[in-house]
Amino acid sequence: MEAHVQTLAHAQAALGAQVEVLCINHSAEGEGFSHEFRGRSATREEWDGPVRVTRLGRWASVLRMDVLPDLVPELVRALSRGVDILHVHTPNPTMVLALDALPWLPTVVVTHHSDVIRQRVAGTLFRPFEMLLYTRARRVLATSEAYVGGSSLLRRFRRKVRALPLGVDLAPWLVPSAAALEAEERWRGQGSAPLWVMVGRLVYYKGIFTALEALAKVPGRLLVVGVGPLEREGRMRARELGIEDRVTWAGYLSSEELAGAYRASTALWFPSNARSEAYGLSQVEAMASGRPVLNTAIPHSGVPWVSLHEQTGLTVPVGDAWALAKAAQRLLDEPGLAERLGRTARERAQAEFRHDVMAEHSLSLYAEAQRASSAAQRDTASPRGSP
Missing domain, CATH: 3.40.50.2000 (Glycogen Phosphorylase B;)
Structure with a gap:
């Protein structure tokens, strides 16, 4: 997921989009990033080429969920700068919970990388929070059409689902x-x-x-x-x-x-x-x-x-x-x-599987999601019974 987000962000920026990434800081000061990181880390901001990256400090992990005290404040700060699209990559329980807690979100797009397969109890308990975010999302992206048929979550939102195959800088x-x-x-x-x-x-x-x-x-x-x-x-x-x-x-x-x-x-x-x-x-x-x-x-x-x-x-x-x-x-x-x-x-x-093709497709899907948001807002604003 991390490699994909970096590739997508760089490719979108190359096409002229302004891209910011909010992620977890999986390293202690002076150390490299690692999936196996279990300690505490500080929040820090840096630039990865044209992409602003905020790495959120991690205090602990509880039931495989990261404890990130700065997450909600940083989310609010980022959204206050004016965001057209909020693109969330799941499974990511910590981020999903934080977004569910916010009363307002811009147009939301979710990339569904994988179902929760092995952690069945945790997955069942977490499903209502996933459902809330996916309901708020305008588009849900699967990494392939092949994955959709076996996912009960994706099937439930089938009208919103689009395929965006992962690309690579070849x-x-x-x-x-x-x-x-x-x-x-x-x-x-x-x-x-x-x-x-x-x-x-x-x-x-x-x-x-x-x-x-x-x-x-x-x-x-x-x-x-x-x-x-x-x-x-x-x-x-x-x-x-x-x-x-x-x-x-x-x-x-x-x-x-x-x-x-x-x-x-x-x-x-x-x-x-x-x-x-x-x-x-x-x-x-x-x-x-x-x-x-x-x-x-x-x-x-x-x-x-x-x-x-x-x-x-x-x-x-x-x-x-x-x-x-x-x-x-x-x-x-x-x-x-x-x-x-x-x-x-x-x-x-x-x-x-070229990364530039993936980025172009992603921006077209963003535009589609924004049109869906605008249509929903018009429907909400129209008096009942009006043409």
């Missing part, structure tokens, strides 16, 4: 820098081929254990890019499977190092196993790098729509390590298959 992947090319050579030289790459936070829905079990059935090595609560268990599982020396736990990588890793690889493995994974931007990055994707057929998720079976990669059943291994082996055994899929993947990335 330049670093299409035209790699000298540093990326150097990184490619380093990755190629660090072990025997083939190299498989997996990218993402190490959380339950990413399918890390499926990937490890598949690796035990095919040659090569697996580069795991990302950190998360399942890393320790993943390392133990790799040891049990006897593949410990064929797995590299890389943690976070710079964009140059990641671009080099994609280029050095045979394919991206994307074995996610739940609708918490609604899209998968790393699929787009790998595709733009000319690499096929091995993903999973998650029902009512955009994952198998982003990379298409037998066109830009191979799609296998959810949680099936044998099927993932078989798909990987196909890339090794069938002459020209990996090259063909990678070439089509690159073409699809350029045709469907």
